[in-house]
Each structure stands twice: as C-alpha cells, then as structure tokens.
Amino acid sequence: HDALLEQINEWSKETAAPADALMDIINLRLKNIDKLRNQVGHQKADKIVAELARQLKEALGSSAEIGQTATNELVGLHANTEHSREELQEKLQALLRQPIVIDGNEFRLDTSAGVLRVKRENVKDNANVVIHDAHQHGYSAAENNQVFSFLDQDNDLVNDQDEPLSKQLLSAIENENIKLYYQPRLNTNSGYFSVLEAIVRWRDNQRGYLSPEDFKPLIEEASLAKQFTGWMIKTAFNDVSQWIKKDFIVRLSLHITLNDILEPAILNAVAKSLNQTKFPASSLSLEVSERSLVRINEQAKVYLKKLRSMGVTVIADQFGEGQLTLQSIFVLPVDAIKLSENLVLQATSNSDKKRTLISMIKMARSRGLKTIATGVDNRAKLLLLKHIGCDELQGSILSKPTAKDDIPWARIR
Incomplete structure (x- = not known):
C-alpha cells in the first residue's frame, strides 16, 4: 500500500505531465489462486502470479508498474495512459483468456479486472482515497463475476452506445x-x-x-x-x-x-x-x-x-x-x-x-x-x-x- 501511495503521489506532482493526464489503476483479483496453491504448491503458484504480472506489464507498456498487494491481488499503475477504454478492455480480456504456462504446463486463472481511471489534477493530496476507490472497484468487479469493469472518476455518463434489443x-x-x-x-x-x-x-x-x-x-x-x-x-x-x-x-x-x-x-x-x-x-x-x-x-x-x-x-x-x-x-x-x-x-x-x-x-x-x-x-x-x-x-x-x-x-x- 505504501509503495502504491508513493508512486501515485509522485505522479500527481509531476510538473511535466498536464493536469488532465490520466492514470489507470488496474486491480486484478485472482479468484482461484488459493486453490491452485494447494494443488501445485506455494513456489509454483508464486511463479504463476509472477508470470501474469510480467504479461500485464507487457500488455500495458514498459512505463507501467506492477505489484502484488495480496496473495490473490495484483495492482498495475499506468501513468499518462493514452489507451481508450475499448483498447484497454481488449488488451486485458485477451490477456486473461490465455493460460499461464510454467515449465511446459498450462494453468488457468479465474481473474477479474477492475480499472479505475483518474486525472492527475484530481489525485493530488487525495491518493489514499484513490487507492481505496480502486480497491473497492476491483472487489465489486470480482463479487459480480465481471471479467472487466471500468470506472472513470470523471465520467460524463453519456458516451456509451445504445444496446440493441433482442x-x-x-x-x-x-x-x-x-x-x-x-x-x-x-x-x-x-x-x-x-x-x-x-x-x-x-x-x-x-x-x-x-x-x-x-x-x-x-x-x-x-x-x-x-x-x-x-x-x-x-x-x-x-x-x-x-x-x-x-x-x-x-x-x-x-x-x-x-x-x-x-x-x-x-x-x-x-x-x-x-x-x-x-x-x-x-x-x-x-x-x-x-x-x-x-x-x-x-x-x-x-x-x-x-x-x-x-x-x-x-x-x-x-x-x-x-x-x-x-x-x-x-x-x-x-x-x-x-x-x-x-x-x-x-x-x-x-x-x-x-x-x-x-x-x-x-x-x-x-x-x-x-x-x-x-x-x-x-x-x-x-x-x-x-x-x-x-x-x-x-x-x-x-x-x-x-x-x-x-x-x-x-x-x-
């Protein structure tokens, strides 16, 4: 938590980044990691999580920072993101659909991704609240069995397309x-x-x-x-x-x-x-x-x-x-x-x-x-x-x- 707080605070104070620069906070909940840990042991389970973290960083870009905040949770920070919601959803869903391969064996993680997007100007002196909101959003996504859930703190509410009727x-x-x-x-x-x-x-x-x-x-x-x-x-x-x-x-x-x-x-x-x-x-x-x-x-x-x-x-x-x-x-x-x-x-x-x-x-x-x-x-x-x-x-x-x-x-x- 402290490391996350420090990184978000540092980004919020960057003078080079514009006030409306965006950060994505990606919360991955690994819902079946405890079951996998019991099946394959702690060492291999840790390797599975580490490989997912590596792939997440690769999908987001080299500027992204990935950390493990709990045994069943990864958090990614992507500062100054330029991905649209649709691009990010496509990248994360493609990543989470693929099995993790360790020592030639495939492992499937039941993972839920909750993404909170924030503006730099809204983060300053507010990092603790942002981390809490991101955590809650990730938790809600997992509770509702959503593979991907996106929340823009500055969303204007009226950009989504109408859903066609059945x-x-x-x-x-x-x-x-x-x-x-x-x-x-x-x-x-x-x-x-x-x-x-x-x-x-x-x-x-x-x-x-x-x-x-x-x-x-x-x-x-x-x-x-x-x-x-x-x-x-x-x-x-x-x-x-x-x-x-x-x-x-x-x-x-x-x-x-x-x-x-x-x-x-x-x-x-x-x-x-x-x-x-x-x-x-x-x-x-x-x-x-x-x-x-x-x-x-x-x-x-x-x-x-x-x-x-x-x-x-x-x-x-x-x-x-x-x-x-x-x-x-x-x-x-x-x-x-x-x-x-x-x-x-x-x-x-x-x-x-x-x-x-x-x-x-x-x-x-x-x-x-x-x-x-x-x-x-x-x-x-x-x-x-x-x-x-x-x-x-x-x-x-x-x-x-x-x-x-x-x-x-x-x-x-």
Whole structure:
C-alpha cells in the first residue's frame, strides 16, 4: 500500500505531465489462486502470479508498474495512459483468456479486472482515497463475476452506445404486447396529482396483461432485463417530449431495477435521455429496489451520485421488506422512501405496526426524506396515510394506471 501511495503521489506532482493526464489503476483479483496453491504448491503458484504480472506489464507498456498487494491481488499503475477504454478492455480480456504456462504446463486463472481511471489534477493530496476507490472497484468487479469493469472518476455518463434489443423484445414491442402506462401519485399537501409513475404491462395471450412481477421470470437474464429497462426509459422520455410540446406539467418516476441490480448502463441511458430531451432533471425520480441498494457497486454509486447532483430524485422502493433500516438509508444516495404495500396493510389492522409506521414517517421527515405509499386501494389506507402525514399516495382508489392519451391532466399540478 505504501509503495502504491508513493508512486501515485509522485505522479500527481509531476510538473511535466498536464493536469488532465490520466492514470489507470488496474486491480486484478485472482479468484482461484488459493486453490491452485494447494494443488501445485506455494513456489509454483508464486511463479504463476509472477508470470501474469510480467504479461500485464507487457500488455500495458514498459512505463507501467506492477505489484502484488495480496496473495490473490495484483495492482498495475499506468501513468499518462493514452489507451481508450475499448483498447484497454481488449488488451486485458485477451490477456486473461490465455493460460499461464510454467515449465511446459498450462494453468488457468479465474481473474477479474477492475480499472479505475483518474486525472492527475484530481489525485493530488487525495491518493489514499484513490487507492481505496480502486480497491473497492476491483472487489465489486470480482463479487459480480465481471471479467472487466471500468470506472472513470470523471465520467460524463453519456458516451456509451445504445444496446440493441433482442428479437424477443423487438417482437413483443412491434406486436404491441408491451405497453407503457402511467399511474398518477397524489400529493397529500396540495390535494392534486403531482407525479406520473411509468408502469410496464406485457400482454400474454392466455393471461392478459402481466405486471413486472408477473413477467420477471421471462427476462431474468441480466442482458434482457437491461434491454427491457432501456426500452422503458426511451419510451417514457418520448412520451414526455410530446407532453412538453403540449405545455403539460410533467414529473416522471421510473423504476429501473427490475432484476434488483442497479446497472451503470441504465443510469447512463437515463442521463443520455435527459441530455437529449432537455427534460429538467429536477422533475425526474428514479425508483430503485432495496436489494439493489444493498449490493450497489462502485461504478453505479458514482453514476447515481452524479444524477442526484443534476437534480434527479432517488427513491428506495418497497422499503420495509428487505434488509435496509432507516439508519442505513441515511448514508445511501437516496432522497425518498416508497413504503412497501405489506407495511401499509399491516398498519391498518395492527396497532403496533401502525405505531412503527408513524415513527418511520416522522424519522424520515426529520432527515429530509420524502415518504411515498403505494397500493392505496381502500378508504382505510387512504385515511390512515393522510392522517400520519405520508407525502405522496398511489393506488387504485385514487387512479388506476392509464394509457398516455388518457391521463387526467386537469388534476395534475
């Protein structure tokens, strides 16, 4: 750690390098090295790691510095790099696909590469934080079984290309089996609807329209869930653009963690849509599941913080069902909590649960968090939630999800 710190500090103070010069910190996690060490012995395992380090330096260039920071971790520093993300990804993936040959025998390492790219001007007097961030990013890449993960600390969020839709989704969209509806949320202070939440419905020939929970098994694969959410974002922003032209007041809420993973690519798609449509970021809310917040990776956390800095509101969805407490929410990049339907249902029939809900809403308000309740489908829930001061309410007793052409604009403020 000390050697890394010294090298990064020296580079940050170089007068010959421009302020916007870049350094890549490459963290390689060798996930099966302990197993190999037990199979072939410490000496040969050390040779395997040393050979990987040599090959990494060769791939990056003679100016790169490579060191072993733990028995299962290599760190490479490449100062003043000129590699694009794509070039670096190609080099590292090609390297990690190849077996390591020692004494004529091939050994395959199960390796994950996490790359943190930093500017020289951002490193000065900040090297400890940079090392920590690089370490965390490498750890997250390994935990998520990513062969390559890239995080640019100065990323502008909007450079990635759109991912093409699968044939399955294209077919469903073209046949209008997938549609986007909008359900208004009531602001309890004003008495008007104030937000439209985009809700996806997928029509099944036998069962009719399915909710996201119903069709989640159809898109369990991560790439499909990402494509589906990307389609939803694009469609919602197209609708928003049409409403703005008609001078409708629009505040939009999007659920972006269908498979309980907060994807950096999805956050990028949101930023890209905001940039293209000029829709005010302060009029957009992103709903993310509790589970996705618990296991958020460093890249997604950076992107989420940048969206919040633009004015986007982040809502912890289905709060009260998972592992998160209000205390843990306070340290996460969250502006509001959306109470789980079960939490509200129990509070209408159990006095202890009612007291818990009241306490939760008071505590959230004291820390500046907005509270939202969904599943308000009867008068008992409506009266309770209004009485205890919940900020926004959503449910069938107020308004059902409607098609984009049937939204009750006269009741929206």
